[in-house]
Amino acid sequence: MWNYEKRLQYPINIKTPNAKIAQYIMSQYGGPDGEISASLRYLSQRFAMPNRMAAAVLNDVGTEELAHLEMVSTIVHQLTRDLSMEEIEKSGLGAYYIDHTVGVWPQAAGGIPFNACEFQSKGDPLTDLFEDLAAEQKARATYDNILRVVRNIPEIADPIRFLRAREVVHFQRFGEALRSVQEQLDSKNFYAFNPGFDMPCEASCKNS
């Protein structure tokens, strides 16, 4: 169960609209390495985790990703409000405008709609956690690409830097979750069984 807090995790106040940059940053909302992908990936994968620590990391990072998708869509909204028709047409946002006006809709920078095939939920904790580590790096690299474009615009660059830093923290926590899973596996063969399917629950989740 979730409760909503009517605030952003990091404040965003963009005063100058910019249709071109909105189109780029939109990718971190509904693109292949975006925040919708991230949140749905972790919140879906939670169920297969074989210990409380790994499940807690997926649950709590997945929850934070919901706050991040709100931040990214706030950036897109603030960059597209008060745009003139001329700016929309000149910037290349015209095709998006025809379908969505300036409503926020999840798509990649290249216009591909959000699709659940952008993430996997394999039901195998090692596979899922390695995907999560890669996902955090892909998102970090996308934020680096965005930062090369917006580095001289502090009102956009500041929240993007915050989001980039969180990817690095999440990568670290997923590494620790992975280790917690590996420690309950056969150290001579991590792949001897799938702890999300073959083995009943281990002691690590018993109530103390």
Added chain:
Amino acid sequence: MMYHNSSCSRTQLLQQINEVSFAVDDLLLYLDTHPCCEKGMALYKEYAEKRKNLMKKYAECYGPLTIDDALETNADTWKWMEQPFPWEREGGCR
């Protein structure tokens, strides 16, 4: 044992929390479209207070259900992570 014994069981307490929380959820939606309704406000106040107290009691007896109650446990270590997920089978972790 770091948790207090309670007058009611975990399941009973959770059931009470579910009931008052649903009242809060429903009143929230109602008040969004009827912000001046006095009766709605009074009911919200009643259920929100009950919920707050029950959540606190649950955290003290069985561990936190929400991060805001993470320190209501009187334990020295982080109890949030150990809490069972609501889909788990009793005694297991899935």
